[in-house]
Amino acid sequence: MNGRDAAVERLLDTGLQERFADRRAPDVREAVAARLAVPAEVNRPADHRHRLATAALVLLGVFVAGGVAWLRNDEDAAQVQEPERLIPPDLPPSLIAQSAAALARIAADVTSLHCMYEVPASDYQLLERFVALRRLAITGPAVTSPWPADVFAPFTAMPALTVLELPLQPAMTPEHLRSLAKVPQLQFLTLHLNRPLLAKDVAALQALPNVRSLSLMGGSLDAHAVRAMSLLPALESLTLARIGGCTEPVLRELRTVHRLRRMRLYGIGETSRASRLGSPGVAGAGLSVAVAKALGELPLLDEVSIEQCSLSAEAVTLLPERLRGFALTRCPDAGADVVEALLRFRGLRRLELDRFERRWWITSTAARPTPRVGPPEFDAATAGMPDQEPIWRAQAELLRKLPVQRLRYWSALPAEVAEALPAAASLAEIELVWCGPAEIEAVAKVQKLRRLRLESCRFTVEDVRPLTAVRSLAQLDLRWASGSREDYAALLPGVAVTVQ
Amino acid sequence: MSAAPPPAPLDLGGLVTRHQQSVWRYLRVLGAAPDLADDLLQDTFVIALRRGLVDQGYAATAAFLRATARHLYLKSHRRRVALREVEEADLVWQQECSTDDGAGWFLALDRCLDEIPPRGRRLLEGTYGEGLGRAALARELGLSVLGIKTALRRLRAALRDCVERRRQA
Numbered sequence: 001m002n003g004r005d006a007a008v009e010r011l012l013d014t015g016l017q018e019r020f021a022d023r024r025a026p027d028v029r030e031a032v033a034a035r036l037a038v039p040a041e042v043n044r045p046a047d048h049r050h051r052l053a054t055a056a057l058v059l060l061g062v063f064v065a066g067g068v069a070w071l072r073n074d075e076d077a078a079q080v081q082e083p084e085r086l087i088p089p090d091l092p093p094s095l096i097a098q099s100a101a102a103l104a105r106i107a108a109d110v111t112s113l114h115c116m117y118e119v120p121a122s123d124y125q126l127l128e129r130f131v132a133l134r135r136l137a138i139t140g141p142a143v144t145s146p147w148p149a150d151v152f153a154p155f156t157a158m159p160a161l162t163v164l165e166l167p168l169q170p171a172m173t174p175e176h177l178r179s180l181a182k183v184p185q186l187q188f189l190t191l192h193l194n195r196p197l198l199a200k201d202v203a204a205l206q207a208l209p210n211v212r213s214l215s216l217m218g219g220s221l222d223a224h225a226v227r228a229m230s231l232l233p234a235l236e237s238l239t240l241a242r243i244g245g246c247t248e249p250v251l252r253e254l255r256t257v258h259r260l261r262r263m264r265l266y267g268i269g270e271t272s273r274a275s276r277l278g279s280p281g282v283a284g285a286g287l288s289v290a291v292a293k294a295l296g297e298l299p300l301l302d303e304v305s306i307e308q309c310s311l312s313a314e315a316v317t318l319l320p321e322r323l324r325g326f327a328l329t330r331c332p333d334a335g336a337d338v339v340e341a342l343l344r345f346r347g348l349r350r351l352e353l354d355r356f357e358r359r360w361w362i363t364s365t366a367a368r369p370t371p372r373v374g375p376p377e378f379d380a381a382t383a384g385m386p387d388q389e390p391i392w393r394a395q396a397e398l399l400r401k402l403p404v405q406r407l408r409y410w411s412a413l414p415a416e417v418a419e420a421l422p423a424a425a426s427l428a429e430i431e432l433v434w435c436g437p438a439e440i441e442a443v444a445k446v447q448k449l450r451r452l453r454l455e456s457c458r459f460t461v462e463d464v465r466p467l468t469a470v471r472s473l474a475q476l477d478l479r480w481a482s483g484s485r486e487d488y489a490a491l492l493p494g495v496a497v498t499v500q
Numbered sequence: 501m502s503a504a505p506p507p508a509p510l511d512l513g514g515l516v517t518r519h520q521q522s523v524w525r526y527l528r529v530l531g532a533a534p535d536l537a538d539d540l541l542q543d544t545f546v547i548a549l550r551r552g553l554v555d556q557g558y559a560a561t562a563a564f565l566r567a568t569a570r571h572l573y574l575k576s577h578r579r580r581v582a583l584r585e586v587e588e589a590d591l592v593w594q595q596e597c598s599t600d601d602g603a604g605w606f607l608a609l610d611r612c613l614d615e616i617p618p619r620g621r622r623l624l625e626g627t628y629g630e631g632l633g634r635a636a637l638a639r640e641l642g643l644s645v646l647g648i649k650t651a652l653r654r655l656r657a658a659l660r661d662c663v664e665r666r667r668q669a
Binding site for chain 2: 002003004006007008009010011012013014015016017018019020021023024025026027028029031032033035036209210233234258259297299300320321322346347
């Protein structure tokens, strides 16, 4: 074999390992920045001795980790680590301010804040004192008044602000967006569009060096705006939620956004059953065959999330087979064939599914039931839904046949899915929303369960007793649950418990 | 005499994001094992930036980073790798990947992999994804060990041909 052949073979090896083993370039941004921050003489490139010392330290670390795992009799300590997920950090629930007066009463050291009212420009200055914020959301109706150029200046004094959600008001310009470049740690940006998003707005976002995730909600965009996203320097995750203008030609431009690893479509494309339920979605393509083909051209795409969109099994089969994450929720037009099509993602690690519940679809235009915590009741007859059992059987097959490590499931587990859980050999993390005691019993049979999150579930402290039999359980996260952290911790010694 | 304008501040995160994948792949094509490529990737950026790398456009920056990476790779293998081999690998990269950082080549490979029949795909998954040995795969697929070796060789040759065809189409 000559030198050229050998090089092409290595190119092929690289491609095959990327595709089948997900072995690709690490993200060295932080490491490079950290090394550049210290003087050169103490941070030379790794030489031979340095490598030996590093190897020794790594070996020591391995022995320590192994010893700890042995002491804990934890067979799964070597669980394969997934790459960093492209979702915001799990912060405490936000404190909500519904007026300027309420905002004034909130302590300055809050880390997560949501201003949920018609926030005028003058009230942005009131945010200046919240220097510990990590997440800030401002939502509310459109405000048509002019906006000073420095309206976002208070955010620049928030060194830990990572997650920011803002309205893009009719009178805001690209310069307003560009000024966000001075927010040092901003990584997750959501814009509620109170006007169309233009290519020049997206171009202004190029100045934001660290924004990895962009979510666009409401309003509308066009093909030029989508194409401009290809120039965003760090963009890896994009959400398009109930946004107008998402026709097939516009969404096909997503193929130019080469750095995308995660794509989420929400409420795009009319679905007949959703329309009957009073939540028709915004007119657009949804996950059509052409859009799926375009997404298939993205070389790094790793995770796709489809919520309340029109889609077909054929479209799913055109997505890249290498996907590691897939979410399919609130898509009443998706039958068992769509769920079965997910079987082609043979390396799937993260899966999010749901059980159809009519209550999810009640909107402001229809009668709204009294909100309550716990699983809503299924009302197939009123909803006019087809038989759900084939869908549940298909969901169970996914768990049996795919190497899923993390499952998030909305609503009560159907018996078919619950029975498949013990057969999911790789399953280590489960998140359940709107569950009850029966679901806790079901997940207690998952042999390698390490982390369980229960969100808006209805149960008592005593109901979690079956988890005492799960020796691998290391973490239990409870959101909107009854009982105190101490109660659960006393029942599950050795398990890290968080309650919010 | 007016002073030269100060250089524009460098967008470190953006620069690393834009180039890290192609530099890593380039190192792999030169012959670096994945772990070594990880190390050298980091070193490449640190050294290039310490030596005053400025963003002079995508192509020029990529070329500077590749030169730095090549130098580091040669240095790490000083006594074990022939300069000629590295130069040939560099030429392959220039010909196949330099215009688009390899995106076209890897996309073509992805497409070709989608066309592989199920048994062939299983063979590749077992070999590259799960690290199974030939004996284990032979048992699973009902072939001899030699048969697995031959099938893999043929699959790789077919993939190379397929990529080349797609690139020329």
